[in-house]
Amino acid sequence: MADFEVQPVNTSGIGVVRVGDGVIMVLVPTLDALILVTGLLGHSLVISVLTGRRRKDGQPPHSTDTLLLALSAADLLLLLCLPFHTAAIALGYWPFGSFLCKAISFLGVACSGASVFTLAALAVTRYLTVVHPAWAYRSRMRQHIKLTVVLLWAPATALAAPQFAFRTVSSSSAVYCFAFLSDFSQLLYSIAIFLCAFALPLGVIVLMYAKIYCFLRHAQRLGAPRMERYQSQVTHTSALLVLGFTLLWLPSYALMFTFVGGKGGATASHRALAVLARLLASSAAVVNPVLYVFMSKKFRRDLAALGRGRWADCRSFLIGCPHVCSPDTVQPFELDTTSQGGPD
Template sequence: MMAIPNDLSLFNATSSPNSTTEVHATASLEALGGNCTDWHPVPMTTVIPAIYSIICVLGTLANALAVCVLAHASASRRTVANTFMLNLCVSDLLFLLSLPLWAVYYSWGYHWPFGQVACKICGALHNLNLYASIFFITCMSMDRYLAIVHPLRSQIARDPKRAQLLCILVWVLACACTAPTVVLRNTHYLKSLGVEACVILYPQHVWYLTLTWMKILLAFLLPLFIIAGCYCAIGRHLLADSSLMKMQNPSHPPKMPSSKSRDSHEDGSKPERPPTPSVRSSHSGGRPLEGRGLERVLWTVAAVVVAFFICWFPFHCVTFIDFLNSEGWLDSCWVHWTIQNLTPLTLCLGFSNSALNPVLYCFIGNHFRGRLGGLCKGLSACLKARGEEHSQKRGSFSTRLSSFSRKLSDLKDLAIVETSGNA
């Protein structure tokens, strides 16, 4: 059973020894145009480039700011979480820099004018980000779980040097998952469209099945299971501590003694007030986490899981539908329309996660915003100092020029006087 190709999408294209890619493409287009007249295609040449441009601009700006702040952090701020954040932002930034080429690819009607090497590099950056970003998000979720739920037992394991070694392992694993598609991705001429497309050419159907399931399992299901488990445990832990705090702080405090006895004991000493219990978290530096602080953490936790699920679930659903179609289990107009049109659109949604990551993990945090403000103030002060230095140099030059002009005028007057005396 040969796979129906998804050769018009950015991610997949199939080819088998017994049939060429353009034959499959023609079959899919005929199914859409001849038998499915009610299913109108989405204008990809205008919609996709516009979405890619927005994601590229916003994501590049956000990730570049995050990289600058995290890279210039002091040694005391180079924590495990910041190490994972920095690598995540670098992964997203590398991929976002390749989005303009993919935007041109769609705007030119799936024609790749940049050559074979650029096709492989951009495809590699896409797959590398697909795996690396999700792996780093998973590592950050596990680190938050250890820091909040097991703050004492995890102090030895949560070491920045170990986090750096783990980041190297994540990059190696992501490169290993990316290697097959780098080898298989190439430029291929499609006669049905008359374009030189950048596609993945599977030599056998088993390659398509293996890489598809590896993508679904390693890049979505397994990370989603770990992330959801970690944040569910964090939520239960914070809610349990919050309930304990409310029990220890009843809404109706006991009756206070009289003013005289409240101010002092019989011996004149002042009574000691019992400490107010509070929920503490190691990720916040041991400060009380209660009220709005607890609500803020819970909302951040929920936003992380929801954003990850919303961004990547539709794309993996379409990938699974493509798999069912390749096996002959699904074959109808809506299936062909979904594969051909929703694969690029759901990819856009997945790519938007690269722009959301620095917002969710960096800009929400008070410490990060404070460091960003400090960096901006330092940059402003540096520019102001340079401007003052430049103005001082200009003033010094003007002073020297006026002094030189006065000396020159004095020399002229002296020469006139000497000339008059000789006469």
């Protein structure tokens, strides 16, 4: 059985796990396909609802909506890199050549970095909106948020640049997309990736939501109406965001440092951990819209309204078609849609 690489999507790819298990070569592509389909569907719904909300209001998008659109864009690009790694795992070697080896590795790190930085920017934006609304209004934060989104890609691109510069295709018994760096350079790069794309954003997220919690708790003690329920919602949501962020990204970084330190082995348990870390990192692009968008009551209402609007458009189209609008054809369609959980 040919060996192949298992590379966590969010890492530099310098840690390489040789896996020779036929079960994994079937299981990983299957789970990757599930992640890809679910992620594409989720982000498509997010983008449809957020852009539809903008058209309905006729006003510039809210700062949070702009950041959520940027998050979906980064995660979608990250998901588009997934089939290349999946194909390499299924085939047992890298079949796409040197340029795509560099480009896909670069995009993977850049998009995951931009996604993580956007999550931190979301936490800062929510803190300013809740705790300092007057300052946020005076500073015209909404007008500057697009520039912020663009600037977030600058550090993400800088972190990913070594991927394009040093990635290369190496050939031994098979062809691998491998990072061609010295051991010391690998260590420095791993530390930079860990600090900039995990530890620092996580610290910002924890700090901002902790400040929001303290502010709401203080407001509750002062007798602000309905603050207790809102504080409880914010507390539960914040805990889920921090927990999800940590659980999805930390295993990949732990694995990365294991290989940089030369402690990576080829045992069955280590291979299983490598596969799990990779799947968790890939799942971050699917979990983000669930945690940051679908948990919002406003978003769920907008999603239901979008579904009703699409159903109304479809029904109008059917009524306008003489070949489909007869009672014998329209009624079964309506009943079938409703029975499958349609908007009505």
